Amino acid sequence: xxxxxxxxxxxxxxxxxxxxxxxxxxxxxxxxxxxxxxxxxxxxxxxxxxxxxxxxxxxxxxxxxxxxxxxxxxxxxxxxxxxxxxxxxxxxxxxxxxxxxxxxxxxxxxxxxxxxxxxxxxxxxxxxxxxxxxxxxxxxxxxxxxxxxxxxxxxxxxxxxxxxxxxxxxxxxxxxxxxxxxxxxxxxxxxxxxxxxxxxxxxxxxxxxxxxxxxxxxxxxxxxxxxxxxxxxxxxxxxxxxxxxxxxxxxxxxxxxxxxxxxxxxxxxxxxxxxxxxxxxxxxxxxxxxxxxxxxxxxxxxxxxxxxxxxxxxxxxxxxxxxxxxxxxxxxxxxxxxxxxxxxxxxxxxxxxxxxxxxxxxxxxxxxxxxxxxxxxxxxxxxxxxxxxxxxxxxxxxxxxxxxxxxxxxxxxxxxxxxxxxxxxxxxxxxxxxxxxxxxxxxxxxxxxxxxxxxxxxxxxxx
Ligand code: 9MR
Numbered sequence: 001x002x003x004x005x006x007x008x009x010x011x012x013x014x015x016x017x018x019x020x021x022x023x024x025x026x027x028x029x030x031x032x033x034x035x036x037x038x039x040x041x042x043x044x045x046x047x048x049x050x051x052x053x054x055x056x057x058x059x060x061x062x063x064x065x066x067x068x069x070x071x072x073x074x075x076x077x078x079x080x081x082x083x084x085x086x087x088x089x090x091x092x093x094x095x096x097x098x099x100x101x102x103x104x105x106x107x108x109x110x111x112x113x114x115x116x117x118x119x120x121x122x123x124x125x126x127x128x129x130x131x132x133x134x135x136x137x138x139x140x141x142x143x144x145x146x147x148x149x150x151x152x153x154x155x156x157x158x159x160x161x162x163x164x165x166x167x168x169x170x171x172x173x174x175x176x177x178x179x180x181x182x183x184x185x186x187x188x189x190x191x192x193x194x195x196x197x198x199x200x201x202x203x204x205x206x207x208x209x210x211x212x213x214x215x216x217x218x219x220x221x222x223x224x225x226x227x228x229x230x231x232x233x234x235x236x237x238x239x240x241x242x243x244x245x246x247x248x249x250x251x252x253x254x255x256x257x258x259x260x261x262x263x264x265x266x267x268x269x270x271x272x273x274x275x276x277x278x279x280x281x282x283x284x285x286x287x288x289x290x291x292x293x294x295x296x297x298x299x300x301x302x303x304x305x306x307x308x309x310x311x312x313x314x315x316x317x318x319x320x321x322x323x324x325x326x327x328x329x330x331x332x333x334x335x336x337x338x339x340x341x342x343x344x345x346x347x348x349x350x351x352x353x354x355x356x357x358x359x360x361x362x363x364x365x366x367x368x369x370x371x372x373x374x375x376x377x378x379x380x381x382x383x384x385x386x387x388x389x390x391x392x393x394x395x396x397x398x399x400x401x402x403x404x405x406x407x408x409x410x411x412x413x414x415x416x417x418x419x420x421x422x423x424x425x426x427x428x429x430x431x432x433x434x435x436x437x438x439x440x441x442x443x444x445x446x447x448x449x450x451x452x453x454x455x456x457x458x459x460x461x462x463x
Contacts, residue, residue, distance in 0.1 A: 030103050030109070032053075032111050033050045033051055033102065034050060035048070035099065035113040035114050036050055037049070038118040041120060043120050044093065045089045045090075045120075046087070046097070048116070048118075050085070053103035053110065055105055056104060056110070057105040058082050058103075059080075059081045059101045060081075060104055061078070061079045061086055061099060061100075062077060062079075062101070063076035063099045064097070064099075065096070066157070067117070067157065069100070073090075073097065078102075095120050097117070097118050099118070100112045100114065132168045133146045133168045133455070133458055133459065134168055135167075140405065142409040142412055143412075144404070144412040145414035145415070146168065146169050146415060146417075147169060147171030147172060147208070147210060147416030148165060148168075148171075148420060149172075149175040149212075150172045150175060151174070151175055152195075152198050154420075164445070166207075171208035171414045172202050172208070172209055174194075175418070175426075177195055178211055179216060180216070180219045181221045182195075183245065186221075187223065188240065192248070203252055210253070210255045210370075211249065211257065212257045213256070213258075213259075214241075214242050214259070214290060215238065215242070215260065215286050217261065217272035217274065220273055224237060238278070239285075242290050243289055244293075246289075246297070247297045250297030250298065250302070251298070255302065255305060256302065256304060257306075257307035257338055257370070258290045260338075261308050261309060262306075262324060263308055263311075263317050263320045263324070265317060266316060266317075267316025267320045283327075284331060287304055287328055287333040288331075303335040304335050305336045305337060305366075306324060306325055306334060306336075306337055307337075307340065308340065309341075311339065311356055312339070312348035313347050322359055326363070334365065335366055336366030336368055338368040338369075338371075339368070339369050341369050341371060342371055342372075342373055342375070342418070343373070343374050345375070345378075345396050350399050360411070361407060361408065361411045364410070367407055368415075369400065372417045372418060374396055374454070375427050375434075376393050376441050377436070377438060377439065377440045380436060385441040390452070390453050393441070393452070394456060394457035394460075397455075398457035401457070401460075401461025405461060418443070420444075420449070421446065421447055422441045422445070422452075425440070425442050427440045428440045428441075
């Protein structure tokens with residue numbers, strides 16, 4: 001009996017000791033070192049730093065160009081260091097590096113520390129390729145962002161999307177993951193996962209993040225559509241949503257489409273749940289709430305856009321959009337207008353686009369061509385992308401980029417294309433919104449991610 005009790009006591013003591021070791025982050029007896037932010041960063045070196053680990057004798061330092069340490073910077077694969085810092089040398093300027101350390105003594109090696117990211121000063125020695133859209137746009141006398149609509153699952157480091165995005169584009173808009181229906185799952189309940197990922201990607205990589213869109217009749221979650229409360233309570237829900245989203249991304253998202261598509265194709269206010277529940281002033285209310293939330297969060301630079309489609313060749317609609325814009329402008333609530341430009345190769349014409357956009361220019365507003373694509377088969381008369389249509393598309397892309405590039409500096413913001421690859425665009429085989437249940441080729445890259453002539457047209461438009 002005495003022996004049994006002794007055995008149980010020993011077992012309890014043993015399990016207690018091993019638990020407490022785990023809690024302290026120990027491995028084989030050595031604590032995990034904590035890596036600190038780099039110091040003395042130059043264009044060829046930086047000082048990697050970490051905290052002291054008791055019982056350790058030396059540290060093993062890894063430096064890599066990739067966050068998963070698949071490869072190492074030469075001489076920095078488990079480099080043995082005796083101090084608590086090491087100057088890492090022989091690096092390239094303007095380049096992102098990652099480092100981590102392990103502690104070691106005669107018999108033990110700890111697990112890896114946290115990973116620290118550091119960007120060397122100066123510019124990358126790799127010459128920029130002038131055939132990349134953003135590279136050419138950045139070199140203009142009056143540069144502007146070249147944007148693309150993206151999905152969170154395309155942002156995996158090293159994926160074809162990630163590479164093309166970082167090479168060619170300087171701004172991103174979420175194609176759907178920053179709309180109300182994916183984010184707001186119930187009153188005051190949010191699913192931020194995709195939106196957070198998109199915003200972080202933009203911020204981490206120096207890419208502008210445009211928020212699309214706070215209020216859109218086509219992205220209302222079921223709980224709000226079927227909201228049983230009073231109209232005043234409905235308005236409070238919308239206010240809360242706008243406030244929470246703008247606050248979360250204050251300083252991280254540089255601009256928002258506050259209201260999207262409030263005007264119907266016949267030029268009247270679109271009949272939506274927002275108009276019905278909140279009355280004709282709802283657009284203004286939403287802008288006011290967005291502005292107040294940004295100001296309260298200390299973001300005085302947030303740009304607020306009204307965004308709509310097919311205004312250039314529809315005068316009644318265009319006029320009503322400008323009624324809204326004027327009211328917002330009079331209340332100092334709007335910074336810019338988003339012209340979606342889901343165009344076809346047949347329309348709108350150059351003159352129609354210029355007339356439409358110039359009205360906003362005259363009001364001192366920023367212009368965002370916010371969802372550019374070009375349907376090449378709007379009537380369903382082709383089954384393959386013919387060379388004739390290919391050249392027409394190239395010319396049409398060139399035309400619109402030229403129009404945008406000619407805008408005064410103060411009115412430029414971004415020109416965003418609505419997706420990467422033809423086969424992933426919302427247009428091909430669209431029988432719901434467009435009633436065009438056949439193929440189309442609206443974007444700058446084909447289904448194999450090959451650059452199309454439309455891309456060359458874009459570049460030529462920047463000349
Ligand atoms: O292209 C987007 C598509 O993938 C989404 O399913 C859809 C609904 O969220 O929205 C599409 O984008 C629309 C944009 O948000 C507003 N203007 C019209 C775009 C095409 O329908």
